[in-house]
Amino acid sequence: MKFSLSLKYNSVPEWQDKYINYPGLKKLIYSLQAKQLESSGSTSAAKESSSSSLAEPSSAARRYIPSHPRKWLRKGKDATETTTVELEDMATLTPEDVFLEKLTEELEKIDEFYKSQEHELYIQYDELIQALEISSIHLIDRDNLLNDNKSVLSNKSSVAQEIIHAAKSFNLDIENDYCDVMSSRTRMELDEDEDDDDRSHSDNSALLSDADLNMKTQKKITLKKQTTQLFVDLSQLKSFIELNRIGFSKIAKKFDKLLNDNIRDRLFESNEFFTDSYTFQLNTLTHLDNKLNNLIEVYASLTGRLDDLEGCKTELRSYLRELIVWERTTVWKEMLGMEARTNDLKGATTNISQQNELFQLEYYSWPLPYKVNLYFTKWENFKIPKFLNTSRTYKLAIIITITGILLGVKTFHDEAQHRCMALLACVALLWATEAIPLFVTSLLCPLLIVMFKVSKDSEGNVYGAADASSYILSQMWSSTIMVLLGGFTLAAALSKYNIAKIAASWILAGAGTKPRNILLSIMGVALFLSMWISNVASPVLCYSLIQGVLRTLDTDSPFAKALILGVALSSNIGGMPSPIASPQNIVAMEYLANYNVGWGQWLGVAIPVGIVALFLVWILLILTFKINDAKVMKYKPIKEKLTIKQWYVIFVFIGTIILWCVESQIESEFGSAGLIAVFPMVLFFGTGLLATSDINNFPWSIVILAMGSLALGKAVSSSGLLATIATALQRRISDYSIHVILIIFGILILVIGTFVSHTVSAIIIIPLVQQIGEALPNAQSSTAILIFGTALLSSCGMGLASSGFPNVTAISMTDEVGNRYLSVTNFITRGVPASFLCYFVVITVGYGIMKATLHG
Structure with a gap:
């Protein structure tokens, strides 16, 4: 395996940008090689330069950093910018000077990060040692001392003294040969009451004994978990050292090969390059190994297995492997997805016979x-x-x-x-x-x-x-399609610059590890985003937030299906809470303005309705999907300093949301939300933050599906079919009460919204209910209730995959190799009940609040 892939597979995802920039250094080497070839005046001159280079190391090689002041390097530049500026100074610097300068910069970056991580983890280590010393937990007595060949402690460091000192309070038996501070085995007598020895139940009983319930046992379990987690963290810190050391050696070898130099032997094999580096000192690694070995001793004592240290070591390493497999599966699936997009795995053919099967009919x-x-x-x-x-x-x-x-x-x-x-x-x-x-x-x-x-x-x-x-x-091609593309653009930028992952880590860290809590949290986010950026763009952004979870799940996983369906259904519900959440709300507000209904009344009615509907749909999903079996490891929030590019993306994202929120106030300037969506596209693609490959990766099948839905809605509307059906209904129900009329028209709206379009249902039905409301007693309030209720009910139709843009987006969601998460059956079996649950909430809770608010 190439080292660049090995680095990607084995690196800690949260530390990705803290490792050696191996791809960037390779590009620098190729650039230096090309520059050297261009600047070679003649073959003889090149040979002379080469022999001189080999015979007498440059000043940079002797001093490990270039003698030229690093004035051309400025903090904050990315790898590409730094490389470009360095090459401009090739006239005064040798390739070795430029390369070693860049290596020194990488070394400083690695050193700084390692020191901060080591300091943080060693504090946790010291706290664990203190907890071991002050706790009064009595461990199992050991009659036999450990032999030297069974001990994993290999160094009589001061750190080892700490663990041995702590072991005294735990009755740990440590051999005198590997620790000078212990001259003989010590034991602490267990002080127990007489009734503790009286076992009232057999060992076979399912009842917990006092030993299982006392504070000492609980404390021991807590310390065991802390020890395991600290072992994993320190092991990853050790792998950070090893990967970077290999990276420096590999990149130096490539430099020597392409530029006919020998800096690898002179500087890296002899460790002279790392002389002033704390990270790559032998004592640093030895100190780290000692702490890992000490943690194995602690784990063995806490589990009562002091005579099986190798078994404890294997067990701890298994925890490390499980964590790595779970975290790295994201990287592996990303690589598999890239291969699938390049080679089309589903249709790939590997030999002539398979090609013949592909071309011929059966x-x-x-x-x-x-x-x-x-x-x-x-x-x-x-x-x-x-x-x-x-x-x-x-x-x-x-x-x-x-x-x-x-x-x-x-x-x-x-x-x-x-x-x-x-x-x-x-x-x-x-x-x-x-x-x-x-x-x-x-x-x-x-x-x-x-x-x-x-x-x-x-x-x-x-x-x-x-x-x-x-x-x-x-x-x-309408404003809605432009909003959709704007949402895809924002989602691409948030994903490419890791902002979505950082946000997801904080959201999911707060949700814990219970699948139902994670589902509720992401549904709540979808509802909130839909209120302000419309339920067209909201699901796209939410799916980018949960990509980290989806990549760890199979496409047939009930939890994966529940997550995607939950985002879609909650985004549909999110079409209710604010006047700008969906096109049908904007249509309704144009009518409601004549009845003195503004933003305040809308939010007061729609937000409670949306929250109640969200909880009911959440309960539906956790009852119909077996999500409790899903194993989701606890998320750690990603704590890193944002770069200028990331802040720029966040600024454009927030600015676009604000413009969409105030779209009705600035309509005279921009005309529609679709034109506002042009801003992020220009600001990201125009500045080069997003490239042509990014727009090629947009889910264009979703765009085509949305365009077809719009075409059908326009055709059905222009034909007069739905108006004819609604008019026939109007003549039959004009004598009914306002509540009954809302219930009847609600069914019609559900059907139209499900099979055609939420917006079309509102456009057709709202004028009809306005005419009916004007003929009822208390025409002002009755008409407002019917129009308001119609707008809310139009967001409830979510029974089919084509019922609204959130559903269209959800049904098109695939994994990295093109397998879809959801089927139409999934939508029908959950979407139809969800539609009726939301319908019930609107005609009960919603109607009650509307009657009290709009009549008051």
């Missing part, structure tokens, strides 16, 4: 009773392609049949509405059954809309094919 074959000879061919068997005998083919056949029946049987007097009904059924069934991929159905939408002739102009005339094509294609 058939079912039956022999014919006699051969059929034709002029150009001969039939001996009756063949049917195997793809015709699949569930996908049967689904397509059924959907085509249903669509044909709906086209043949007249369902509405208006021909355009009649055809639109068939179109709506066809697309809804394709999305629901996934007979073809979801984004392919979306691509099919504009074609079917034009062919079915369902779009009408403002005067009610059906568009011709050319006009319909221009109209429907123009509707597919």
Whole structure:
């Protein structure tokens, strides 16, 4: 394995930027080599320079750092900037000077970080030693002393004295040969009451004894956990030294090879380069090894296994391996994902026979009773392609049949509405059954809309094919799509510059290790973000926050499914709490402004409704997914100083959110939220913080799916189909009470929002409920309640994968090799009950608050 990969696999993720910058140093070497070749005046001059270099080391090599002042190096520059500036001074510096200067800078960085980590961990070590000394925990007596060959302590350091001193209070038996301070074995007598010896239950009992419940036992368990964690942390600190030392040796070898030098033998093999470095001193490593060995002794004493130190060492190292496997799985999956994107693992072929299978159709074959000879061919068997005998083919056949029946049987007097009904059924069934991929159905939408002739102009005339094509294609690129791309851009920047990971570490650290708490915390974050940046961008950002958890889980893990589905459902609920959370709320606020309903009333009603709905959906998910079996290790918050680039990303992120929040106030300047989304795209891609590869990695299938949903919504709206259905309903319920009307229209809104669009349902239904409300007693408050309730209910439709942008984003979530986490069945079985739970909350809790607030 190449060292660059070994470094990535074995490094501690939180310390990633503290290791030797091996890739950057390699680039520097290649640049120095190219510069040296360019500056070589002649072959003889090059040879003379080479021989001189080998015969007499440069001043930099003799002094380990360049003699030239490091004025060209400025703190705060990244590797690329530093390398570029160094190369500009090649006229006055030799390649060796430049390279050793950069190595010295790396050494200082490593030294500084190691000292801080060592200081912090050694404080924890001292605290553990003090706890061992002051505790009155009595351990098991040992009759036999340990032999030298069983002891893992190999150095009579002052640190060893600490552990032996602490061992006295624990009745630890340590051999006199490896510790001068002990001249004989000591024991502490156990002072127990007589009733402690009277066992009232057998050893086979499931009841806990007094020994299990007393404070001494509990203290011992706590100290054991502290010892294990400290052993893991110190072991990782030791690996930090080893990896960096190997890195320096490897990069020096590469420098010698490409620039015909010998600094590896002169400076690194002889350890002269590390003379002034604390990290790579022999005493530093010895001191660290002693503490690790002492911790093994402590662990052995706490577990009553002083005669099995090697077994305790193996056990502690197993904890270390488990931690490394869990943490490094993120890196491994990232590498696997890169390979999958490069080579398309699902379709990869490794030999000619597999390629032939890929190119050729497979058939079912039956022999014919006699051969059929034709002029150009001969039939001996009756063949049917195997793809015709699949569930996908049967689904397509059924959907085509249903669509044909709906086209043949007249369902509405208006021909355009009649055809639109068939179109709506066809697309809804394709999305629901996934007979073809979801984004392919979306691509099919504009074609079917034009062919079915369902779009009408403002005067009610059906568009011709050319006009319909221009109209429907123009509707597919909208402000919503721009908001979606803006959300992807923010998510990419947060992820690329590690901000999302830092935020996730703090969020998940507060949630603990219980899966249900983690699920609730991320659902709460999704709800809050949806309030302010819309439920279009919110799920994208939330999925970037939980990537660290998802990468440790399989795609069929119930907890992974619950997390992704929880974000989607809570983002749908997040479409309620604020007027800018979703497009339907903005539509509703335009109507409610005439009834003196502003931001205060909206927040007062919608926030309690959203919180109650969130808790009910959370309970639904933890009851229907077996998430308690998931093992999630406790997260440690990442504590690191943010760079200028990271602060820039945060500034743009917060600025974009603020602009989206005040979008209604600055509408005269920007027009829509979609144009505000241009700011982060320009500020990130224009400055080079995000590259072309980043935009290529956007989930474009989600964008296509969203565009298809918009096209269908526009077509259904322009045909007048939904308006006809709603008008027929209006004539039947005009005499009912306001609560009953809200309940009835709520069902209609759920259906429309689920199968078509939340926004479309609000656009169609709100004008109707306004007309009904104006005819009711207390028209002012009744109309406000109906419009408000309609807007809230339009966010409740979340039963299908195509029901709203959060669901579209969730169904498209895949792991690093393209396996999807969720299926349409997952959405139907959880989304439909969740829709009715939210519907119930709106017509009960929401209606009660609205009646009290808007009537008061």
